[in-house]
Amino acid sequence: MTNVTSFNATGAEAKGEVSLPHSIEAEQQLLGAILTNNDIYDRVSNLIGPQHFYEPVHARIFEVAATRIAKGNLSSPVTLKTFFEDDEGLKELGGPAYLVRLAGSAISAFAARDYAQMIYDMAIRRELIELGHEIADRAARAEVSVEPRDQIVAAEQSLYSLAEQGQSERGFQSFLSAVKDAVDVANAAYRRDGGLAGLSTGLVDMDRKLGGLHRSDLLILAGRPSMGKTSLATNIAFNIAKAYRRGPLPEGGEGAIDGGVVGFFSLEMSAEQLAARVLSEAAEIPSEQIRRGDMTEAEFRRFVEAAKTLEACPLYIDDTPALPISQLSARARRLKRTHGLDVLIVDYLQLVRPATARDSRVNEVSEITQGLKAIAKELDIPVIALSQLSRQVESREDKRPQLSDLRESGSIEQDADVVMFVFREEYYAEREKPSEDKIDEMVKWQERMERLHGRAEIVIGKQRHGPIGTIELSFEGQFTRFGNLVKPWQQQGGEGY
Incomplete structure (x- = not known):
């Protein structure tokens, strides 16, 4: 002009x-x-x-x-x-x-x-x-x-x-604009307690390894059935939602200055089942007792108090089954417009439907993972998608999962910024219990169970912005709760998380 x-x-x-x-x-x-x-x-x-x-x-x-x-x-x-x-x-x-x-x-x-x-x-x-x-x-x-x-x-x-x-x-x-955005992110991390560039998961060792949950990242959380994928996802969702505080942002306007608003697409479990899991963790009452109504008066009172506390948590659940990726995107956008949205969790990836029928399952999963990455970039939020692992894990002597175990792994591994695996060796050790008459083997098995009891590993198989490695967490199966694992040197010094 x-x-x-x-x-x-x-x-x-x-x-x-x-x-x-x-x-x-x-x-x-x-x-x-x-x-x-x-x-x-x-x-x-x-x-x-x-x-x-x-x-x-x-x-x-x-x-x-x-x-x-x-x-x-x-x-x-x-x-x-x-x-x-x-x-x-x-x-x-x-x-x-x-x-x-x-x-x-x-x-x-x-x-x-x-x-x-x-x-x-x-x-x-x-x-x-x-x-x-x-x-x-x-x-x-x-x-x-x-x-x-x-x-x-x-x-x-x-x-x-x-x-x-x-x-x-x-x-x-322009590169000028991109550099300014990068400096703003680094400045926010520098000012934030703990030096996290992203949103805290509430799990100290995981935050340390990932630097928090970063905006526009797609994180895949994978594992075999019964490893605790959904439990870990609900724990992270609960930790973020309960820490939510709103206030003025450095770049102007208002938003989450701590914690965040969580959107949870539960394609496998109902909203009521998911809420029961969160309540089990918050009230410290085993989830099966909640399901049966088998609680003492004190436990029920604790359960009701936990429910009242959680009413104010900005955790929104959509349990519509078999959602197409296009509808999932539209609902996520609507949630951000109406209530805000700081992190999105999808449980689980293989239950999302492609927008159009494809000639192969690999192409369908590719469309879904690309769609989830697009949501992360468009809404400028981290997206955590749970994923199943193939059965080939079970046939190996070392059951620790790896990238090739991902179902339709090519597209998932390619589109994800972070790939994590939930692994509980205790689960497999329980199923290897020897017979009572083999005393030596039973003693070894009991020693192994004591060592593994209440422990879980998060194996980072891929991380675009940081190192791979293993994170050790505690796991309380009765409350379906993951937590920070206190190391021996912290116990000796009288410190813990």
Whole structure:
């Protein structure tokens, strides 16, 4: 766009052309105010970004100025001149002299926030107009392979992104912008207690190994039946939900400053069964006793108190069976819009249906894992998906799981940022009990059981941003609860977690 030279007309509008909503004058006034007084940037930075400017040259000026200000450097026509000497767009507007004209034309600093709001509102209107055209064009094209329901999901996804981020699709972003985001994440980790870059699971050793649950990551939690996959997932969900505290965020607005809102898709168990598990852990009453109603008066009172405490926890359960991945995405977006969402758990991956029937199960699982990774990136949250392991584990002498044991492992291993396995050797040792008459073998077995009792391992088979290895946890089977394992040296020193 080259008709920005007039400070009294708004681009194409000066020629009487019909154009998308914009105000060149508002952009000029805001940039001029920032170049004159850098403190103004702090007032508007949480509202607009470079992507909201209609004129591309203005977007580049704002981005460079914002980067310098964030580093504590001065942004003025003189300091910005160096960065725009080879900018063809600025040359068309008069070169570096245009920066001086911007600063000189700024009328008032107190109206900067109003100009920023105007620029943001017009950017949203432009996005809505373009999005409306796209939806109409897609609906007009009658393609046999595309279901109308899929078009509705795609339209909802674009509208969600527009409402949340001020743009319906991201496209390319400059390295400057990416670096700023990386620095913000590191700064948040530096300031947070314990130095976690992500959301705490409530399990100290797991947090230490993973650095917490990171936004936009897909974590696979896999294991054979009865290893405790669902138990560990509910423990993490409960820990995050009960730690939830809301407050002002460093980047502006409000959100979770501790813990978070948890969404739990339980495709195998009912919501009531899942709630009973969480209550068993919180009230410290065995889940089978809760199921049978076999509780003393004191235990029942404790159970009711735990239920009252948990009522306030932001843990939302959807137990719809056989959900297609497209519906799962849509429901997750809706939950984030209505109640907020900081972590999503799916139990379990193989029970999710693909949006369309595929020629092989491997391709179906590939579509599901790609869909889950897309949810993590779109909603900017960690997604934990549980997964079954193949039976080949049982045929090996060493039952410790590995990546090749994942069902349809190629796509799962490829799309996941972290792959973890739940392993309880005690489970297998119990089934190897010798007969009573073999005294020596029985003694060895009892010693082994004592050593393994109440212990579990989380084997990290893949981690994109950190090391692999093993995490040791405690496991209380009667309460289906995983916890931090107190090491011998901590017992000697009188310390524990």
